Amino acid sequence: MNSSREETDNKIAAANAAYEHVKDVAPRTRAGWLTGVAAGLESHADELVELGQEETHLDEGRLRFELRRTIFQLQLFAEEIIRGEHLDATIDHADPDWGMGPRPDIRRYSIPLGVVGVFGASNFPFAFSVMGGDSASALAAGCAVVNKVHEGHLRLALRTGEVVEEALDQAGAPKGLFSTIVGREAAERLVDHPLVKAIGFTGSTAGGRMLHDRASLRPSPIPFYGELGSINPVFVTEAAWRSRSAEILAGFASSFTMGMGQFCTKPGLLFVPHTDMDVAALLRTEIAEKPRRPLLSKKLREGFDAALEGMRSTPGVDVLVDGDDSETPHPTLLVTTAERVRERPGILEQEMFGPAAVVVTYQPGEDLPSLARLLDGQLTATVHGEPDENVAALLDELRERSGRLLWNAWPTGVTVSYAQHHGGPYPATTATTTSVGTAAIGRFMRPVAYDSFPPSRLPEPVRDENPWRIRRRVDGMWEAPAAEETE
Amino acid sequence: MNSSREETDNKIAAANAAYEHVKDVAPRTRAGWLTGVAAGLESHADELVELGQEETHLDEGRLRFELRRTIFQLQLFAEEIIRGEHLDATIDHADPDWGMGPRPDIRRYSIPLGVVGVFGASNFPFAFSVMGGDSASALAAGCAVVNKVHEGHLRLALRTGEVVEEALDQAGAPKGLFSTIVGREAAERLVDHPLVKAIGFTGSTAGGRMLHDRASLRPSPIPFYGELGSINPVFVTEAAWRSRSAEILAGFASSFTMGMGQFCTKPGLLFVPHTDMDVAALLRTEIAEKPRRPLLSKKLREGFDAALEGMRSTPGVDVLVDGDDSETPHPTLLVTTAERVRERPGILEQEMFGPAAVVVTYQPGEDLPSLARLLDGQLTATVHGEPDENVAALLDELRERSGRLLWNAWPTGVTVSYAQHHGGPYPATTATTTSVGTAAIGRFMRPVAYDSFPPSRLPEPVRDENPWRIRRRVDGMWEAPAAEETE
Numbered sequence: 001m002n003s004s005r006e007e008t009d010n011k012i013a014a015a016n017a018a019y020e021h022v023k024d025v026a027p028r029t030r031a032g033w034l035t036g037v038a039a040g041l042e043s044h045a046d047e048l049v050e051l052g053q054e055e056t057h058l059d060e061g062r063l064r065f066e067l068r069r070t071i072f073q074l075q076l077f078a079e080e081i082i083r084g085e086h087l088d089a090t091i092d093h094a095d096p097d098w099g100m101g102p103r104p105d106i107r108r109y110s111i112p113l114g115v116v117g118v119f120g121a122s123n124f125p126f127a128f129s130v131m132g133g134d135s136a137s138a139l140a141a142g143c144a145v146v147n148k149v150h151e152g153h154l155r156l157a158l159r160t161g162e163v164v165e166e167a168l169d170q171a172g173a174p175k176g177l178f179s180t181i182v183g184r185e186a187a188e189r190l191v192d193h194p195l196v197k198a199i200g201f202t203g204s205t206a207g208g209r210m211l212h213d214r215a216s217l218r219p220s221p222i223p224f225y226g227e228l229g230s231i232n233p234v235f236v237t238e239a240a241w242r243s244r245s246a247e248i249l250a251g252f253a254s255s256f257t258m259g260m261g262q263f264c265t266k267p268g269l270l271f272v273p274h275t276d277m278d279v280a281a282l283l284r285t286e287i288a289e290k291p292r293r294p295l296l297s298k299k300l301r302e303g304f305d306a307a308l309e310g311m312r313s314t315p316g317v318d319v320l321v322d323g324d325d326s327e328t329p330h331p332t333l334l335v336t337t338a339e340r341v342r343e344r345p346g347i348l349e350q351e352m353f354g355p356a357a358v359v360v361t362y363q364p365g366e367d368l369p370s371l372a373r374l375l376d377g378q379l380t381a382t383v384h385g386e387p388d389e390n391v392a393a394l395l396d397e398l399r400e401r402s403g404r405l406l407w408n409a410w411p412t413g414v415t416v417s418y419a420q421h422h423g424g425p426y427p428a429t430t431a432t433t434t435s436v437g438t439a440a441i442g443r444f445m446r447p448v449a450y451d452s453f454p455p456s457r458l459p460e461p462v463r464d465e466n467p468w469r470i471r472r473r474v475d476g477m478w479e480a481p482a483a484e485e486t487e
Numbered sequence: 488m489n490s491s492r493e494e495t496d497n498k499i500a501a502a503n504a505a506y507e508h509v510k511d512v513a514p515r516t517r518a519g520w521l522t523g524v525a526a527g528l529e530s531h532a533d534e535l536v537e538l539g540q541e542e543t544h545l546d547e548g549r550l551r552f553e554l555r556r557t558i559f560q561l562q563l564f565a566e567e568i569i570r571g572e573h574l575d576a577t578i579d580h581a582d583p584d585w586g587m588g589p590r591p592d593i594r595r596y597s598i599p600l601g602v603v604g605v606f607g608a609s610n611f612p613f614a615f616s617v618m619g620g621d622s623a624s625a626l627a628a629g630c631a632v633v634n635k636v637h638e639g640h641l642r643l644a645l646r647t648g649e650v651v652e653e654a655l656d657q658a659g660a661p662k663g664l665f666s667t668i669v670g671r672e673a674a675e676r677l678v679d680h681p682l683v684k685a686i687g688f689t690g691s692t693a694g695g696r697m698l699h700d701r702a703s704l705r706p707s708p709i710p711f712y713g714e715l716g717s718i719n720p721v722f723v724t725e726a727a728w729r730s731r732s733a734e735i736l737a738g739f740a741s742s743f744t745m746g747m748g749q750f751c752t753k754p755g756l757l758f759v760p761h762t763d764m765d766v767a768a769l770l771r772t773e774i775a776e777k778p779r780r781p782l783l784s785k786k787l788r789e790g791f792d793a794a795l796e797g798m799r800s801t802p803g804v805d806v807l808v809d810g811d812d813s814e815t816p817h818p819t820l821l822v823t824t825a826e827r828v829r830e831r832p833g834i835l836e837q838e839m840f841g842p843a844a845v846v847v848t849y850q851p852g853e854d855l856p857s858l859a860r861l862l863d864g865q866l867t868a869t870v871h872g873e874p875d876e877n878v879a880a881l882l883d884e885l886r887e888r889s890g891r892l893l894w895n896a897w898p899t900g901v902t903v904s905y906a907q908h909h910g911g912p913y914p915a916t917t918a919t920t921t922s923v924g925t926a927a928i929g930r931f932m933r934p935v936a937y938d939s940f941p942p943s944r945l946p947e948p949v950r951d952e953n954p955w956r957i958r959r960r961v962d963g964m965w966e967a968p969a970a971e972e973t974e
Contacts, residue, residue: 065588068587068588069588073587075586076586090905090906090926092905092906098902099563100555100559100902100903101555101556101902103902103904104896106902106904106906106907107906108907108926111886114887212703213703213704216703216708220913221699221703221917223918377707395944399598399935402935403934403935404935404936405936405940406939407937407938407939407940407941407944408939409591409938409939411938415579415587415588417585417590417593418577418960419577419578419579419595419936419960420579420595421595421934421936425707425933430708432600432933432934439595445919446890446910446919447890447908447910447919447920447921447926448886448889448890448891448892448908449891449892449907449908450892451867451891451893451894451898452893452896453892453894454874454894456874473905476905478958478965480965
């Protein structure tokens, strides 16, 4: 089943040929390919969701929602590239009076990088997998994609790949623009191959870091956009705790158990004031209502069990709500104190990917900002507070350590939009970019300037007449494109 | 003279404290610091240019122009950040009807990374040195800068640092926001220090690659924006050669000898049709008129001599115009053929930093695109052609391998503007970004999203009322800021 080196090389070569062939097509053409893939996924929804249920233990509702999100993402990216936002087209006309001396005519826009290697995650078999955010943004950018599928849902992955290839073919895209490979050897070859120009990765910190270093040490280093690990701390202020502890605990119980805790944005740390209230009983009741399912895969389950066991056996960490080790494990909540965490900051650094979290209690007047300073880089950080409280210092420390801040909300669920940012300081991600939302497209492009070119030789995005009707910056000022085409 | 580890650590800590203190100031305040530095450099122009003449062998006119460019850059960046372009502010209001399901209120903008380490180059003692493009863009982004000065012009560098620190102080910026360090040990510490969040580097391929790998392998990797080496090939078509060979050779002679060939954009390779014309005589005459000066430093001279000797002794490479090894060396031109280059593509990969270049002659009907495919990554690539020629395939190959394409122009001289791009595939640079022009600022920022925040807790750039009057994208549509302030 694993791809041989020759197969991998052939797919990369075919991807590069496809990229070369279509790297300069008009955005509307490329958008048609994206919406074609969206339609292909939609028309195979029943089959794909069924395969997903068989392989992942996720329920139908969740899988259907995730597929809808995946389809929507392709459609949104199609609209985005028609607007030309990703091209960042900028025109500086020649200016004899420019402040530092005469300026030649210079025009810049962004071109696709080439072949992109994408490593899908197991926990979102659609949204962060074969045709997930990395593949969609690389295709939107104009790149070709070779996708190393996740073995956790191999049949679904390969079938999704077939559906995508078929849809691209029907939409008129060149063969080879998208393909899949299998296995560790193929994965390493993908990172090493001279024709591969960037990597998108979602997975574990250890595996991601290894591939990051490998990509960085190539004879010709390439960008490695890796999403590794995140614990997503939630801080509850004393005032918020006084006014609505039950509501907060209910929200927490829902968020950390969502998808059996197998979300990269699962809140794995809850900082609350020390209390005489029976938090354990409250949480136990909340959790009892949540559906329980097996974890995604045996490998993931083993990793979860080991991480949980490691945390449970850490001195100063106690059990708050005991889970079990059944096939559909009851969630576990551990508890420790701010004092102990200050002695052993490592407690804050261990991700437990699955249905478990740590509650950290703190004493009245605790210095929350300095506690926040003990945290690693995170995808998200959340504060539950009251309207009149001053938590600026805490928010500031959390912003230094995360990519998305939430206020009185929960981090699970990441909408695909223009302003979304899904990324954060290392080890949350290995770059400063986002892997979700329209801004993800730019990761797979690079700018090129045209200096002193005659009008007839300029590419479409930077011609004065703006044939693609995109938004551009001209001599420093942004210009709206001509009225939308009505066709 | 070299900074001790303790000194280096203290400067980095002070830089971080300064960054923390002012990371959220309004763009107008920060712009005032940049224009303050510009004014400080201007008021010390005579002193600095004199020091530069003593240490670099560059003439007064060149140094004055370079200082003017450096000052202009600071002023342009000040304007740019007042417009808020670097913030990339994006607002998605909550939307219950969003295509993939209800969307929360999400707002994103970019914040500074923290302390940036900058390594200045020797060849532009102002424009790519202490307060060159990397320092200016990092300060504009809101970062603090610790600058590892180049030993090639140590007194000038340290004096420039003093002028900058004094100007920042007078403009009201916090102490420590900018400082300088000296020496290799300090340089390595700068790349390793946990508080340093990015590196800007201009220098040699070997040194830059070593530091790139070091930055990538840190416990917490950081972006390394390195500009390493580039040979800047120029292709002359048969038609252009027929119609204006003398003019092209004159332009080439001026461009490759500019600054004694010590420009990162020096055209080091000229591809011309094989000819019976006495090219050597023509070039010798052109070169004879050019001013000659010693190279920038002894170390650089040794490197140049070694590179030139290596190229001269390459089989198949002959001398076209002989130079000399005087203190102010006469430029050397070597010659080879396309045929030999195809046998030994290494000829195309050796940068000779100084007054030397290689002319490559090709036979009628030569396949120029396939010749271009032998090239490494470049900052620039140039074509001299005639209006009716079809050179699309050649331009395409050159675009794949460079960051700036020129048509019937010369690559030396890099204007600072909105559309400028100074960067290219490895080894030209280690990232896809530019180190010149307003787009350089974004390298030192990262996006952060605010999810579900109440209006009163939102930072200025993403408040509905737009207090900083910056350009923003709101619900997918770009909005112009309110009318410019008239104060």
